[in-house]
């Protein structure tokens with residue numbers, strides 16, 4: 001019934017040049033695959049085992065921070081249950097690679113080399129993780145729509161806790177190949193180790209996979225931010241009533257933000273679950289973990305993708321450097337958080353990206369326009 | 370039947386602890402409109418300060434009768450002061466800031482208290498045993514239910530404190546000022562109410578009630594966990610859930626909500642599965658919020674445009 | 675003859691306060707109508723009722739023959755009713771350009787996936803949105819401020835940005851809530867021309883709330899007067915100006931003073 005806006009006709013006349021498509025659309029995608037390869041075959045082998053492990057942790061935290069930023073930064077909602085989605089994803093992926101591995105190969109060891117059959121199973125598992133976490137994101141997002149900001153925080157926190165407690169109730173992992181082969185999938189769902197954690201998962205998480213997902217997450221978030229859909233997210237954060245008055249379906253968009261954010265948290269859960277030196281257990285994924293991600297988002301800047309990436313790096317690396325004074329780490333975080341809110345409440349970068357800020361602006365200008 | 374009564378007793382006992390903590394949450398929320406996440410840490414401090422005071426005084430065994438009252442008062446005093454300081458340093462500079470910033474600050478304060486508490490020369494990370502300052506005798510057995518003195522004292526003290534608060538809020542000049550500030554901060558300050566003072570007093574009262582709850586919890590469950598133990602935060606959070614369920618900003622709602630949460634948790638634990646306590650509480654929260662987003666005794670609010 | 679916007683018997687009460695009672699209005703297609711009344715008369719509440727922020731307790735609202743009651747604000751906005759806010763509600767931390775581009779979201783057709791993949795179609799859509807927004811900024815005289823953060827604009831510019839943003843919805847009806855508030859005399863004169871221009875150029879029907887009587891009487895061809903939530907007069911500027919009830923409402927009833 002509304003009048004034709006003429007935007008479509010306008011767009012038809014504005015079809016982009018092939019070079020523009022190549023530069024804006026294709027090249028970043030290519031980079032998203034090349035960068036992980038560089039990490040995997042270049043940086044990883046040359047820096048050694050321990051730094052590589054730190055690079056894995058950084059990557060996982062980047063995925064977590066950038067994805068939480070979709071909800072807390074872009075959309076201005078306040079979720080503190082991110083670890084819950086991570087747990088959902090981690091356990092989903094664990095079920096696929098562990099019991100899937102048993103069903104296929106009779107054990108839960110990694111199979112095939114780089115991009116071999118085992119890693120393909122891992123890819124399937126990670127996608128399944130994203131989907132199941134997204135489903136939970138939808139479930140949590142729905143009731144939250146009726147709630148004001150801080151109630152939403154409480155519900156997300158409550159959700160995270162419910163997930164944690166439910167996982168604690170699960171029963172022991174099955175370890176016998178013939179028994180597993182004879183057990184139906186639905187009953188395997190409950191055999192994920194309870195409070196002790198889901199141990200024995202194959203170590204598929206490599207620099208390639210982590211940084212591939214980092215690239216994809218960052219690409220999605222930053223492209224979203226500079227598109228009409230991302231601006232719809234931002235409008236809700238800025239002023240929900242004005243956004244509605246400007247035709248933004250705020251409820252739909254909030255749920256969408258929750259679903260997307262949860263999906264990537266699920267991916268991070270899958271990466272975490274299959275990493276060397278971590279155990280997927282409910283204790284690790286409580287609200288302390290959620291708070292840690294919130295800290296990254298707040299430090300980096302609510303709404304700044306590059307700010308979140310930077311904050312995730314700092315928050316992961318600093319404690320590694322300061323191991324000797326580890327007990328002061330959390331005290332320092334806490335103080336930073338408080339001081340930040342008093343002195344620079346929008347976070348280091350606020351809504352802006354690093355290249356939009358003075359010393360870098362000049363550097364990037366030629367590229368930007 | 371015995372089980373029913375026993376569960377009822379447990380539920381009321383835990384519920385009155387929730388109610389005590391919920392009062393602090395609800396009073397702060399009523400006035401400043403944010404979840405004071407650090408409130409559950411004040412509750413934790415209440416227990417640890419009680420423990421420290423009792424140990425310092427050498428009241429580890431055979432404590433004199435004065436020990437209990439002295440420690441609870443000391444703990445309330447210290448925690449009240451801490452609450453006052455937190456408000457002055459961390460929350461007051463943010464009075465005009467968006468609520469999300471205050472919420473994050475509150476999380477920061479919460480993390481700060483927990484982690485400072487964990488330092489070796491503060492409380493450390495080892496669980497401690499609270500000396501029994503309240504005599505733990507069985508007063509009587511009714512229909513097979515043993516009525517323990519601790520429970521009676523917990524319920525008694527909690528209810529007297531709530532009664533005192535009820536009197537303060539509804540029958541004194543200070544209480545009227547508090548309600549005025551809670552209703553409309555700007556108008557209240559225009560009417561000559563010293564808003565800063567009222568807010569400070571609110572934090573002092575809320576924090577000392579939480580400290581009392583901390584003491585009573587330590588008396589009831591004598592093993593005290595390390596400061597960052599998730600039990601503390603969870604206990605505090607469930608108290609916040611109680612405040613929300615009752616209708617945030619509403620003193621009577623907080624008491625009703627506290628008892629309700631206590632009963633739901635204990636009956637769920639006794640008759641379904643003890644492992645899923647937290648699940649019952651958070652499920653109740655979500656259900657109540659969906660049916661009546663302003664809580665059972667809360668008033669609906671419309672944002673003016 | 676029915677107008678583009680038809681309002682009949684609309685009422686709402688907040689608690690005991692009957693904020694708007696039995697409100698009626700008929701806005702002619704292409705018309706420019708004023709809604710005036712003393713402070714607290716219920717004018718903004720009428721806008722909130724028309725745009726779905728509040729749901730009326732009773733009454734009907736229709737736009738171009740379509741019923742609007744029960745629709746969400748964003749649906750009403752998409753149906754062709756755009757508004758500005760009395761107490762400016764811009765997307766304060768975003769740029770001027772983004773403020774406007776957001777309003778075009780309702781008119782875009784690309785999917786989230788296409789946006790993320792940056793398909794040629796999505797790139798073209800973004801260019802179209804930007805071009806459209808820049809055109810609007812040009813009309814409103816804000817083009818050179820496109821990259822500025824909305825929060826940093828002077829007051830008068832913020833008010834004009836609100837209008838530009840509303841126009842980006844491609845509305846049929848534009849509701850302006852005190853657009854001249856806080857403007858200096860020169861800005862007010864410019865605004866007068868601006869309202870006329872945009873009405874012509876975008877073939878709009880305009881409903882205007884304004885306290886500046888000079889502005890209202892000069893611009894509007896039809897005026898509705900509200901007092902205490904009820905319509906006390908309705909007609910041409912001249913007839914309204916001469917209406918004793920209107921004069922009484924604005925000056926305060928002598929009898930009320932005696933009894934007070």
Ligand SMILES: Nc1ncnc2c1ncn2[C@@H]1O[C@H](COP(=O)(O)OP(=O)(O)OP(=O)(O)O)[C@@H](O)[C@H]1O
Pocket residue numbers: 671672673674688691693711712713714715716717718719720760
């Ligand atoms: N959400 C609400 N809840 C309670 N009362 C409200 C609400 N919105 C408006 N009111 C009341 O309705 C009455 C009309 O308000 P409204 O804002 O519509 O007046 P107005 O005519 O726009 O006044 P002004 O010229 O000052 O802008 C006022 O008494 C106001 O306090």
Ligand SMILES: [Mg+2]
Pocket residue numbers: 717718719760
């Ligand atoms: Mg008004």
